[in-house]
Amino acid sequence: MAPFKVGGVDRFDPYKSFMFRVLWDGRTVAGLSKMGPLSRKTTVVAHRDGSDPARQRKSPGVTSYDDVTLERGLTLDREFEAWATKVHATGSPMSLKDFRKDVIVDLYNEAQQKVLSYKLNRCWVSEYTALPQLDAATAAVAIETIKLSFETFDRDTAWVTPAEP
Template sequence: IKWDGKYVAGVSKISSLKRTTEVVKHREGGDASSSRKSPGRTEYDAITLERGITHDDAFEQWASKVWLQGAGLGKEVTLKDFRKDLIIEMYNESGQLAISYKVYRCWVSEYQAFPDLDSNANAVAIQQIKLEHEGWERDTGTNEPTEQSS
């Protein structure tokens, strides 16, 4: 995962990239027995990023651009640069870039600094952000990696 041109430390889980286009049914004149279907509005599902808690504050800094507690009355929200383009890169077993997606105009709608804490559980503390966005596309400039000979 990259934003602002930098890789974000420790991201271990990303939800799927999914878009759904509404189906609009209509009838054409003179054809009362069946309906036609056309594409309507396209919606993009939010993306969730998870990572173990680290000292890297990238999640918190971005979430604070939407709401900053303690900033003073009327200054809690700073909409300057709160939207970012995101790059999701996937690498093969050889460490070569295999596929890449660009996600546009993302912003943090939900931020979880840490999960429920239970001293009796054997679990990793996970940090999470939920990103709303305005669409994505595959980076066609990323070519299929060549096989490396052994």
């Protein structure tokens, strides 16, 4: 297998998906165990030229960003609930001032060095699950989730890949 080389780093193996941190308000989100994928889609606009009726042409249209879900074991930490409550919570007005946050996602290598960083711009909580399905016949961890809607994501290209130990 040929190595890939970036910034003086020779690597044979791709990065693992279990070494990550998510930050908002400058703090790491406590207890996060799972994050959905970052993905975007661009609508295909099909059109044809009247002088060439047998062929369809395609061009890019509107780009949309899929929502991302964050999951963590349920604890007494109220960060998920506090953010979710800022958007149309029952009995309280919406917090127009601060219902949106920028979220940072950092990926680490096996030596716990940050290797990639993405910024999710203007996120807000579009779904909140306070309690999962409860089942007395299982011994599973109770999982709390939020789904974030956001406008764009950007990779931090200024981040310099560290030399691996």
